[in-house]
Amino acid sequence: MIKLLAEDKERLDKYISLKTDISRSKVQNLIKNNKVFVNDKTEKESFKVKYGDVIEINDDLDFSINVDPENIPLDIVYEDKYLAIVNKKSGMVVHPAPGNYTGTLVNAMLYHLGLESTKNLRPGIVHRIDKDTSGLMVVAKDEKTLEDLSSMIKDKEIERKYLAIVDGVIGPQSGIIDAPIGRDPRYREKMCVTSENSKNAITHFKVLKRFKDNTLIECKLDTGRTHQIRVHMAYIGHPIVNDPLYNKGASTPFGQMLHSYSIDFIHPETKKHLHFEADPPKEFKEYLNKLENSL
Numbered sequence: 001m002i003k004l005l006a007e008d009k010e011r012l013d014k015y016i017s018l019k020t021d022i023s024r025s026k027v028q029n030l031i032k033n034n035k036v037f038v039n040d041k042t043e044k045e046s047f048k049v050k051y052g053d054v055i056e057i058n059d060d061l062d063f064s065i066n067v068d069p070e071n072i073p074l075d076i077v078y079e080d081k082y083l084a085i086v087n088k089k090s091g092m093v094v095h096p097a098p099g100n101y102t103g104t105l106v107n108a109m110l111y112h113l114g115l116e117s118t119k120n121l122r123p124g125i126v127h128r129i130d131k132d133t134s135g136l137m138v139v140a141k142d143e144k145t146l147e148d149l150s151s152m153i154k155d156k157e158i159e160r161k162y163l164a165i166v167d168g169v170i171g172p173q174s175g176i177i178d179a180p181i182g183r184d185p186r187y188r189e190k191m192c193v194t195s196e197n198s199k200n201a202i203t204h205f206k207v208l209k210r211f212k213d214n215t216l217i218e219c220k221l222d223t224g225r226t227h228q229i230r231v232h233m234a235y236i237g238h239p240i241v242n243d244p245l246y247n248k249g250a251s252t253p254f255g256q257m258l259h260s261y262s263i264d265f266i267h268p269e270t271k272k273h274l275h276f277e278a279d280p281p282k283e284f285k286e287y288l289n290k291l292e293n294s295l
Contacts, residue, residue, distance in 0.1 A: 006053035012038065013045040015055070018185050019197050021226075022059060030057060067096050069110035072103065076112070077276050082145045082269050083138055084109070087278040090134040090255050095125055109139055127153055127160075127224055132244075132255020134281050135162070136263045148268035153224065161262040162219040162229060163208075163280055165287060166238040167247065170215040174206045177232040181225040190245055191227045193235045201225040203232045211291040214241065229258060241287065254283045 004019055013031060017024040030036050031045045035058040038049060049055065075087040086105065088094070093104045106125065124146030126138045138158070140146035152158050182198030184190040202222035209216040215238065219229050230246045233239055239247035243256035259280040267274055279285070 002057040002059060004055040004057070006049040006051060006055060009048055009050050011045065012036070012043055012047040012049055012055070015049050016057060017188070018183075020057070020059075021183055021197075022057070024188070026059075027057075030059060035059070067106055067110060068102070070102060070107040071111050072108035074105075074108050074112060075278075077136065077278060078274065080270070081141065082267070083140050083149065084112075085136055085138055085263060085274075085276055087136055088129060088134060088260075090132050090281055090283070091253075093131045094128045094137070105137075105139075113141065124149075126150055127158075129260055130227065130230075130256075130258075133258045133260065134284070135260025136160070136276060136278050137260065138263065138265075145268060152265060152268065156222060158263065158265040160221060160260060160264075162221075163259045163261045163284070164217050164219055164229060164233065165241045165257040165284070165291070166215050166217060166233050167241060167249065168213065168215065168238045169210050170205075170207050170217065170238055172207070174204070177201075177203045177205070177236060179232060179235060181228060181231055191225070191231050193231060199223070199225055201228050201232065203229055205233075212294060214291055216288065216291075230256060254281075257284055257287060259284055 002020060004016070006015065008015065013024055013027045016022060016027045016036070028045050034042050036042065037056045038047065038053050075089070076084055077087050078085040088105060095106050096104050124140030124143070126140055126146065126149040129135060129137055138149055140149050149158070179193040179201060180195060180198035181191050181201040182194045182196060184192040200223060204220040204222070206218045207215055208218055221228060227246070230240055230243055234246040241247065241257040242251045242254060244251040261280065262277045264275045266272070
């Protein structure tokens with residue numbers, strides 16, 4: 001349950017979308033399903049809230065859709081009966097959503113696991129990485145493992161490291177970016193560093209190599225906010241190369257030069273130490289070679 005105290009005069013659906021991380025389309029669905037109350041009463045999405053109105057949002061409505069298994073090749077670097085570690089290619093969406101009901105990692109995992117088309121039984125996505133970010137991620141095969149791994153993520157017991165190529169030459173050898181992230185009120189598809197309706201976000205970075213106009217860095221997350229590394233690096237003036245959303249430079253269809261290259265944790269069931277690394281995709285390496293050759 002989310003509770004808001006209105007501070008502006010605005011349409012109900014727009015106000016909730018601006019003040020929370022909930023998309024406007026989902027807000028409208030919540031309103032239609034009587035999951036939103038203004039001063040203890042349901043209202044239409046066009047209702048104008050005013051200063052002092054108390055808005056309560058029950059955002060647990062299930063908008064699940066039928067998800068079909070699809071024979072999509074996957075690069076699985078480790079698998080047992082509890083979980084799998086997948087090296088996701090850039091361009092693959094992780095979870096079905098409006099506009100992306102097919103071709104996702106979940107569709108591919110359903111086929112790989114031999115599961116039927118289903119609404120409820122799905123591979124457990126423990127943590128997401130952006131569509132155009134490549135690299136390692138963990139997928140749970142049952143509810144208990146999903147709960148255990150999700151708790152481990154929350155307790156910072158799963159270490160994930162990323163490689164990124166950014167614009168500009170970073171001076172310090174390492175640093176910590178501690179800046180809260182929330183939805184950009186002007187561009188809903190973007191996140192931004194803001195004190196309004198935000199969550200704490202901490203990114204550690206380390207310089208691996210400096211080039212004439214770029215820097216290769218390693219990033220480690222204390223938190224897992226949407227677009228966190230992309231937002232934080234742009235915030236300090238070093239946006240990720242080829243990022244179509246946070247970098248003003250030209251971008252190609254490949255997407256941002258950001259790769260989840262390392263994952264390290266204790267298996268929640270077997271208690272074995274798991275550590276895996278994955279090389280960046282060829283586009284990342286080709287860009288890096290170009291920078292090397294320019295030195």
